[in-house]
Structures are given as C-alpha cells and as structure tokens.
Amino acid sequence: MFKAKIYVNYKPSVLDPQAEAVKTALSRMGHDNVTHVLYGKYFELTLTSTDKASAQAEVETICDRLLANVNMETYRFTLVPVPVEVD
C-alpha cells in the first residue's frame, strides 16, 4: 500500500485570487511581515497498489484527469509506503 501526498496549486503565471485575499486580510490584521502567500489544495490518497511504479502512474492519471486543471494548475506528489495492518 502507498499513501500519495498530492499538492495542487495555480501555475505562477496565473493570478491566484484566494492567495491575494489571504494576503490582503493578513495585511489588514497587521501581519505585514508576511511577504508571500501560496494557496493550494492538498490530497492524501491511500492506494492498495503493491508496486511503486504502477502507483506512480495511477496517481499521475488521477491528477491529470480529476484533481488538477492542468491548463491552470500544476501538481506534485510524493509516494510513501504504508505498512499493511494485520488484524
């Protein structure tokens, strides 16, 4: 089993209105020492695959087809082996 930790966020060339809103709010709250904000989505998927290469290919497909809008967003992920629980 593998756990995929997936990060999806806007490409740097795309305006991110949510990050801008957070930055404006922080400034209004007096947190002027926050110079940069990135806002993204984070997913953890648990896969029963036993083979890392096939898990990697599957997560790429899932990101391309479902989790990320590849026109505007980029994604990156890491795969962590999960020990199978013994009942």
Place this chain on the structure above:
Amino acid sequence: MFKAKIYVNYKPSVLDPQAEAVKTALSRMGHDNVTHVLYGKYFELTLTSTDKASAQAEVETICDRLLANVNMETYRFTLVPVPVEVD
C-alpha cells in the same frame, strides 16, 4: 526569513463532502484501489521574522484567526528557514 508550510483539513469527526466527492468520482473512473481520500488546504507563507519562536507564534495566530475554522478543522505546520537573497 521563514517559510511556513501549513496544512488545514477537517477534523476526522467532521464529514468532508469534497473528499467523498473525489472518492465517488475515482470509483466511477475505475480507480477502486484508492481506499481513502483526505482533502485539505495547503498554504505557504513567507515571513520576514528572524526568530523561529516568534514566527511559530505568529503562524499559530494566523491559523487560528484566519486560515482554519478551529471548530471544524485542524491544522499543522512546519517552519523552514529561508536563506535571505543577496542582490
């Protein structure tokens, strides 16, 4: 300078409709080997603070007051020192 990597997601006791929607969609797409989905928000804040303890306290305040709804969500973060760029 520090970079704060912040993860915000629903508490396990709270139903996460977005994670459920992702899981349903994956199942419909034939990815039945995905057994668990966690959906959350991911923020990266860059702070000009030079002191790790004060950066930590500030990020906690920001999470409690702005980034997370502490009634329904939990957050965790890590602080990474950022080398100051020399022009």
